[in-house]
Amino acid sequence: MSEVSTTSLSSESRQANAASLVTALSVTSQLSHSVRNVPLSVGLDLPRGFLWDDQALTIQTSDGDCLELQSTPLARWSDGSVKWTLLDFVAPEVVPGVSHWNVERSNESGTVTTASIALSADSIGLRLENNSVVLRRGHQETQLDFVLTSESGQKRCPRITHQRIESDGPVRWTVVFEGVLPKCHGLRFAARISTFQNTGLVQCDVKLHNPNRAKHKGGLWDLGDAGSISFDSFNVEVKRSTPASTIHWKAEFDHTDCSSGGGSLSIYQDSSGCDNWQSRNHVNAAGRVPCRFRGYELRASARTEAGLHASPTVALEGGDGSLVVAVPEFWQQFPGSVSADASQIRVGLFPAQWNDLFELQGGEQKTQAVWLSLSQADTDLHEVDWVHQPVRVTTSPEWHVETKAIPYFCPATSDPHARLANLLAEAREGEHSLTAQRDAIDEYGWRSFGELWANHEGAYFEGSQPIISHYNNQFDSIYGGILQLARTGDAAWFNQFDPLARHVSDIDIYHTQKDRAAYNGGLFWHTDHYADAGTSTHRTYTARNSKSGQDYGGGPSDEHNYTTGLLHHYYLTGNVESRAAVISLADWVINIDDGSQTVFGLLDNGPTGLASSTASADFHGPGRGAGNSINALLDGWLLTGELHYLDYAETLIHRVVHPADNIDELDLLDVESRWSYTVFLSALARYLDVKHDAEKYDDAYHYAAASLAHFGHWMLHHERPYFDHPEQLEFPTETWAAQELRKANVLRLAAKYCDPEERAAMLKRGEELADRAWSDLERFESRHVSRALAIAMSEGARDCWLRQQSFEDAVVTQRRTWQPKQKFVPQKDRVKQQLKSPAGLIRAAMSSGNVTKWPAAIRNLLKQL
Numbered sequence: 001m002s003e004v005s006t007t008s009l010s011s012e013s014r015q016a017n018a019a020s021l022v023t024a025l026s027v028t029s030q031l032s033h034s035v036r037n038v039p040l041s042v043g044l045d046l047p048r049g050f051l052w053d054d055q056a057l058t059i060q061t062s063d064g065d066c067l068e069l070q071s072t073p074l075a076r077w078s079d080g081s082v083k084w085t086l087l088d089f090v091a092p093e094v095v096p097g098v099s100h101w102n103v104e105r106s107n108e109s110g111t112v113t114t115a116s117i118a119l120s121a122d123s124i125g126l127r128l129e130n131n132s133v134v135l136r137r138g139h140q141e142t143q144l145d146f147v148l149t150s151e152s153g154q155k156r157c158p159r160i161t162h163q164r165i166e167s168d169g170p171v172r173w174t175v176v177f178e179g180v181l182p183k184c185h186g187l188r189f190a191a192r193i194s195t196f197q198n199t200g201l202v203q204c205d206v207k208l209h210n211p212n213r214a215k216h217k218g219g220l221w222d223l224g225d226a227g228s229i230s231f232d233s234f235n236v237e238v239k240r241s242t243p244a245s246t247i248h249w250k251a252e253f254d255h256t257d258c259s260s261g262g263g264s265l266s267i268y269q270d271s272s273g274c275d276n277w278q279s280r281n282h283v284n285a286a287g288r289v290p291c292r293f294r295g296y297e298l299r300a301s302a303r304t305e306a307g308l309h310a311s312p313t314v315a316l317e318g319g320d321g322s323l324v325v326a327v328p329e330f331w332q333q334f335p336g337s338v339s340a341d342a343s344q345i346r347v348g349l350f351p352a353q354w355n356d357l358f359e360l361q362g363g364e365q366k367t368q369a370v371w372l373s374l375s376q377a378d379t380d381l382h383e384v385d386w387v388h389q390p391v392r393v394t395t396s397p398e399w400h401v402e403t404k405a406i407p408y409f410c411p412a413t414s415d416p417h418a419r420l421a422n423l424l425a426e427a428r429e430g431e432h433s434l435t436a437q438r439d440a441i442d443e444y445g446w447r448s449f450g451e452l453w454a455n456h457e458g459a460y461f462e463g464s465q466p467i468i469s470h471y472n473n474q475f476d477s478i479y480g481g482i483l484q485l486a487r488t489g490d491a492a493w494f495n496q497f498d499p500l501a502r503h504v505s506d507i508d509i510y511h512t513q514k515d516r517a518a519y520n521g522g523l524f525w526h527t528d529h530y531a532d533a534g535t536s537t538h539r540t541y542t543a544r545n546s547k548s549g550q551d552y553g554g555g556p557s558d559e560h561n562y563t564t565g566l567l568h569h570y571y572l573t574g575n576v577e578s579r580a581a582v583i584s585l586a587d588w589v590i591n592i593d594d595g596s597q598t599v600f601g602l603l604d605n606g607p608t609g610l611a612s613s614t615a616s617a618d619f620h621g622p623g624r625g626a627g628n629s630i631n632a633l634l635d636g637w638l639l640t641g642e643l644h645y646l647d648y649a650e651t652l653i654h655r656v657v658h659p660a661d662n663i664d665e666l667d668l669l670d671v672e673s674r675w676s677y678t679v680f681l682s683a684l685a686r687y688l689d690v691k692h693d694a695e696k697y698d699d700a701y702h703y704a705a706a707s708l709a710h711f712g713h714w715m716l717h718h719e720r721p722y723f724d725h726p727e728q729l730e731f732p733t734e735t736w737a738a739q740e741l742r743k744a745n746v747l748r749l750a751a752k753y754c755d756p757e758e759r760a761a762m763l764k765r766g767e768e769l770a771d772r773a774w775s776d777l778e779r780f781e782s783r784h785v786s787r788a789l790a791i792a793m794s795e796g797a798r799d800c801w802l803r804q805q806s807f808e809d810a811v812v813t814q815r816r817t818w819q820p821k822q823k824f825v826p827q828k829d830r831v832k833q834q835l836k837s838p839a840g841l842i843r844a845a846m847s848s849g850n851v852t853k854w855p856a857a858i859r860n861l862l863k864q865l
Contacts, residue, residue, distance in 0.1 A: 022046070022057065022103045023399045028392045028491040029094045032254075035386050038091040039172070039196045039203070042393035043074060043084055043572040044103065045405035051082040051105060058106045059089055062099045067092070068197065070169035074571055075638065078694045083405055086574040088171040090196055094391050124195040124202060124374060126175060131160050133177065133193060137200055137374040140320040141241040146189065146206065148181050149232040151357055156181045158189035166576070171197050185229045186211055187360070192576075202372040206236060206349060207365055207506075213515035214362030214539075219553020220546060221524075221539035224285030227362030233352035236370050238325055239344040245318030247340050250381050251298050253311040253388035257381045263301040265314065266339040268353045269331050271295065272444035273308030279442035281468050283535055290356035296331065311388040312338045313381045314345050324373035326387040329499075332449045333368065350446070361537065363512035366446055367502065367577060392491035400486050406568075407689055408801045412487040419774045420796035423783065424484060432784040434496055440466050447507055447537060450499030452477055456785035459733060460530040468533045471786050472508045472526045473500065478565025480793025482572065487797060501569040505581040507538050510556055517597035518610055521588040522556025558592065558611050558625040559676075561585055563635040570639070579639060586636025589629045590648055595827045603834055609826030612652050614680075615673050620824045621666045622711070626656045627680035634683075634690050649687060650700045656680065658821035659706035663714045671728050675739060677711075678746045684708050685749040703818065705753045712750025716762050719743060721772045734780035738788040740773035741795035745802060752807040759807060770799045828865055835865075 025042065029035070044057075051057065059069045070088040077083045087103070125136040133144040148156045160179040167174040174194040181187040188209040195202050214227040248259045251267055271277040273295035282289045296310035309331040315324040325345045330336050337348030349368045350358045360366065371387045373379055397411030412421055426432050437453045438444070454469035461467040471477065481497030484490070504523075513520050525540040527533040536542035546552045563582045570578040593611035595601055614623025630652050636645035657680075668674045684704055691701045722729065722736040729736055748766035751759040777783050777792070834840030 022050075022105055023395055025059075025101045025103060026394045026396070026489060026491070027091065027094060027099045027101055028394065029096055029386070029389075031094075031096055031385055031389050033382060033385075034093055034095045035383055035391075036093050037199045037201070037383070038094050038386050038391055039088070039199065039201060040091055040391060040393055041086060041088050041172075041574055042395075043086050043570075043574060044395065045084050045400060045403040045571070046082050047403045047405075048077040048083070049079060049081045051085070052080070053082075056106050057085070057087070058104050059087065060102045060104065061092070062101055065092065068171055070167075070171035072167070072169065072574070074574065084571040088167075088169065090171060090199055091391070094386070123197055124200065126193065126195065128160060128163060128177065131157055131179070133191065135195075135202060135372070135374060138321070138376050140323075140374060140376065142323055142372070142374055143237075143239040143241075144191075144193075144204065145237040145239065146191065146234075147237055148184065148187075148208075148234045149352065150184060151230050151232060153232065154183070156184055166192070167194070173197075184231070187229050187231075200374040202374065204236065204370045204372065205367055206370065207367040208234060208350075208360060209365035209511060210360040210362055211512055211514065212362045213512045213519075216362075216553075216555065218543075218546065219555060220536070220541050220543045221361075221555075222285070222535040222542050222544075223283075223359055223361070223537065224535070225362060228359045230357040230359045231350070232357060233348060233354075234350040234358070235352075236347040236349060237344055238323065238347070238370075238372065240316055240319070240323055242319040243342040244316035244323070245342075246316075247300075247342070248315040248317055248322075248378075248381060249300070249340070250313045251296070251305065251307060251310050253313065253385045257313075258300070260301055262342070264339065264341045266299045266337065267296060267310055267312045267314075268298075268337040268348075268351060269296040269310045269334045270353070270355075272334055272442050273331055274439050274442055274444065276439065276442040279468070281441045281443065281448060281533075282445055284356050285359065285535055287535060288356075290354060292355050310336075313384055313387070314338050314340050315379055315381060316340060316342070316345060317378050321374070321376040322379045324375070324379050324381065324384060326371045326373075326384045328369050328371065328387050328390075329449065330388075332444050332499075333446045334444060335446075361539070363510040363515070365506050365511050367506055368446070390494075392494050394485065394489050394491050396489055397487055406483070406486055407686070408798045409483075409486065410797075410801045410804060412484075412800075414804070415800040417774075419778070420792060420800065423777075423789070423792055423796070426784045427789055428492070434789075437786065441468055443470075448503070450501075450503030451507075451538065452500065452786045452790075454526055454786055456733065456735065456782070456787045457527075457530050459782070460731065461532070462530075463532055467530075468527075469531075470527045470533060470538045471790070472524055472538055472560070473504045473562050473565065474526050474560065474787065475790040476562040476565045476794065477786070477790040478504065478562070478569060480565070480790055480797075482565060482568045483797045484793060485572075497565065497569065498573070501566060501575070501578055505566065505575075505577040509581055509584060511584075515555075517591045517594060518608075519555040520591065521584040522592070523561050523585060523588075524556055525554075525560045556588070558589070558629050559614060559623075561589070561628040561632050563632045567635045567639060582632075582635050582639050586632045586639075586645055589632050590644075593629075593648075598827065600827055600831045603840070604827055604830050606827060606830065607824075608828075609824065612655055612824070613826070614676060617826055617828065620656060620826070621661075622656055622668075622677040622680035623674070624676035624679035626652050627676070627683035630680075630683045630687060634687060638690065650704075653684065653687065653700070653704055653707070654821075655824050657684070657707040657711070659703065659710050659818050661707070661710065661821070663711065668714075669718065671722060671725075672730055675722075678739075678742045681708060681711055681746045681750065682742060685746065685752075688753070702814075702816070706816075706818070708750045709753040712747055712754060712762055713758065715743075715747050715750070716758070716765055719747070719769070721769065721776070723772075723776050734777060734783050734785065734788045735791070737773055737776035737780065737783075738791035738795065740776065741770060741792065741799055744769035744773055745795055745798045748802045748805070752810045756808075759810070763802075763806070767803060770803075832865055 072086040073082045075084040135142045158179040162178040178190045190207040192205040210229045214225045250257045271291035295308035298305040313326040335354045337351035452471040454471040457469040458467040485493035531545045534542035534544040566578045596605035611629040612620045612626040614625035630649045633645045633649035726732045744766045751762035
């Protein structure tokens, strides 16, 4: 990941061009040759007040050519101007290396006219016919069939029940088809199909979703659960209207192409092809690794070849033109297959050659992509090499500074100490790099690719190394990676956060509404501490780690809920699955706190407390549970503008803190139990900044500001570095040094809301704590493990920004008298109190409705308590 130089306009030239010029885009290609007609998308942040709906943007290549541009607003500033917009355009040519293109504001209207299905004579028409998708370009018709083979060998095609146009701009036209697979236990299907004006290119994103709940007896989430759906294979069959005379292919994108005048072709990737291809990371429900051989196998007529990492491109040529199919991330998301004969190309997203059934766990989904190129002439297969080696588009760090769309942001070059840069250098290259960590346990395959190995868990693991442990976006590694992309302009960071975001959206979120409200739509914890994941995949608790008499097991929890990276992934890429994930997790916060959705609802439908508890069910003071919940609700509000998210965030703030709290009673210096109070205060500071951006200075704002200042004052006089007393730490690892950074940052963020004299002292003490944090972190040889890195990527970047702040223009909240804080009692405790009275017992019995069931109803309630 070498740092890429980027172009940014000087302040003088920007002022001279303020009426039109926005920024320069860096278009980066790692290919060794030029490619043509490449569809590109990038999210662009804009300054407040710069772009309105009656204005448009234009894009100009490094050669001075102006391109057709589709601009779709994704977020807005409080004044209604565009904050983030998704740019779609087709690059006529992308050369190797880095090119700089300009985006400008024009005087023309930004309104996009609705495109018809056939945009021009050279565009692709699309229709649904008997649950098949038919594409037409010129005289050539191509049919897409989606075929699942069940566990018993029956062929099933989805029954399409809904279709909708998602985008209808002048560059990209996207339609979504949704349906179910008949007689497959409710298995759902979706295909998002995009065509690109005048290119013949089609992107097909296919999703299978098991909407059923897992049974998870005892809070254990192993493969083989009764809620899973198993099947033999799932293929995308791409059929020509006329037979081809030639099959043309490349098994790997940098290979020379081959052709055959007849017969058939088959390319099958059985494993990752990496050194640890037989890793127990890939065990099935029986604990067996189904991978049979390393890499891939190719069969074409009489020839057989083998290799490690297939990235296939296959074409059928002759007759009415050519049909090209390319599958991105083919070997990384193994197993996979591509086969062809004269009439069709079949893509095995879940191939029949796999030595096992495929199991989609309850609430699990998987999205994979296939690219097509329809041409009326033969196609050079190298022209679609960008499918396998994507072209990346970035903006300069200086541009992000100017827009102020990313909070607490400063470029990497502005950090005089370069401590974060030095740490990240170890994460980018060498034996401790993120790629090396991925390889160590073979974090590949359709369920695991993109995931971070939780290598820090190996320190106290007593089993066979390397430990199989997954991190599930703990401390928002997605956002940390996005920050590093923005801070450096280095497009290689896409290779870390983009697969991770897609993995989290598909695999780590519990996509069901058929389980208890406490779990539905939530994010699974990282897999269990210092224990092998076994057959729990990415779902925390496995039966192999359960011991008789031990309180073990569980599901999604408020203490593990990270949304801001997914929000910004949507802003940067327009990925609608990331948007849906943010909304799901924000809704989940409200639902888990909704007492009416529990078994106690008829007795007491008030809040459960599940959205605000930390470490124990009865602690509702500042902690990461409430902090993560507030953060998710803020992201839900920023994404949708729906005020109920903001209102509930304020409800939780009032529940958890008060400007006159007796902080000593909270025992925040009990490090093992209360360390995460800084997570809450960090979320509180973000709440204030979000309200400031929205220009909402109401009572709730001043209440939060006074509370943060109150806790900041306490920190100034009581907090100390964790490693001043290492005996208080159960495991004195590098993580505590990284957590020290957040403590230092929170103290300085709180300083903004204090009087000038105390503010200066807090900023000084915060910087001292940050220096100590870096010093402690650097002495650990294990400083590069995933947990420490995840924290440092965000908190280290924020430390850099805070060192440049004085907050001289901050508005100090005026002292006022607040209503006394109401002690929060969780729903279960309120119900317990009710059941101590005869009236409460009668209400509990009557909740069953049937007199004969009263005793059972009471016993069930007591069991749940």
